[in-house]
Amino acid sequence: MTQPALFIEPPAAPAEPSTRGWEQISAPGALICIKRSFLGPVAATKLLRRLIDVVPWRQDKIKIFGKEHDLPRLQQWYGDPGQVYLWSGIEMRPLPWIPELLEVREAVQRATKRDFNSVLLNYYRDGNDTVSWHADDEPGLGLSPFIASLSVGAERDFLLRRTDDKTEKRNIKLTHGSLLVMGGETQGNWQHAIPRRKRVTEPRVNLTFREFE
Numbered sequence: 483m484t485q486p487a488l489f490i491e492p493p494a495a496p497a498e499p500s501t502r503g504w505e506q507i508s509a510p511g512a513l514i515c516i517k518r519s520f521l522g523p524v525a526a527t528k529l530l531r532r533l534i535d536v537v538p539w540r541q542d543k544i545k546i547f548g549k550e551h552d553l554p555r556l557q558q559w560y561g562d563p564g565q566v567y568l569w570s571g572i573e574m575r576p577l578p579w580i581p582e583l584l585e586v587r588e589a590v591q592r593a594t595k596r597d598f599n600s601v602l603l604n605y606y607r608d609g610n611d612t613v614s615w616h617a618d619d620e621p622g623l624g625l626s627p628f629i630a631s632l633s634v635g636a637e638r639d640f641l642l643r644r645t646d647d648k649t650e651k652r653n654i655k656l657t658h659g660s661l662l663v664m665g666g667e668t669q670g671n672w673q674h675a676i677p678r679r680k681r682v683t684e685p686r687v688n689l690t691f692r693e694f695e
């Protein structure tokens with residue numbers, strides 16, 4: 483059996499956004515940083531495989547013009563007990579933390595100096611799986627949500643556009659093992675999406691750590 487401890491390489495020196503390996507994305511009205519070297523490739527691949535295997539992935543549905551459709555990705559939510567998360571009308575109750583996710587949460591908390599009580603997992607089976615334009619602005623996340631988003635697997639484009647000027651755009655490559663953080667007024671001023679990319683044939687799992695009040 484693989485020990486969860488093998489997922490994470492020896493801890494790096496404590497880092498804060500915009501120091502030690504963090505790169506800031508220039509986007510007016512947003513606070514977005516990425517640490518591409520958060521997980522090494524070996525640890526990132528182990529985590530990807532393990533999560534694909536052990537998570538009881540949900541195929542949620544969404545109603546569009548009264549007709550039910552499969553959401554174009556699989557999901558699951560883990561967190562401290564007692565929270566109910568509404569996402570586009572879908573009610574999600576968190577599963578209890580598993581050792582792999584607790585270990586990753588610990589490393590994410592060390593790197594960001596923030597606490598998180600839940601994580602939403604998205605499983606993009608290939609480039610046909612997507613997430614459409616939205617902001618992570620659920621009321622339970624507070625006025626300026628701080629979100630830490632870990633990506634493992636296929637590199638995907640993370641598109642950003644300003645809510646009040648949709649011609650103002652950014653494209654961030656979410657690479658294998660990278661940790662992206664969004665804070666400040668990002669969710670109020672910008673939306674994000676993972677668009678379809680037909681040439682992508684490999685899976686990707688994204689973990690967005692969140693702090694619900």
Ligand SMILES: O=C(O)CCC(=O)C(=O)O
Nearest residue numbers: 602604613618676688690
């Ligand atoms: O997969 C990603 O990188 C983004 C996921 C996302 O935006 C979300 O779960 O709210």
Ligand SMILES: [Fe+2]
Nearest residue numbers: 616617618674
């Ligand atoms: Fe999001």
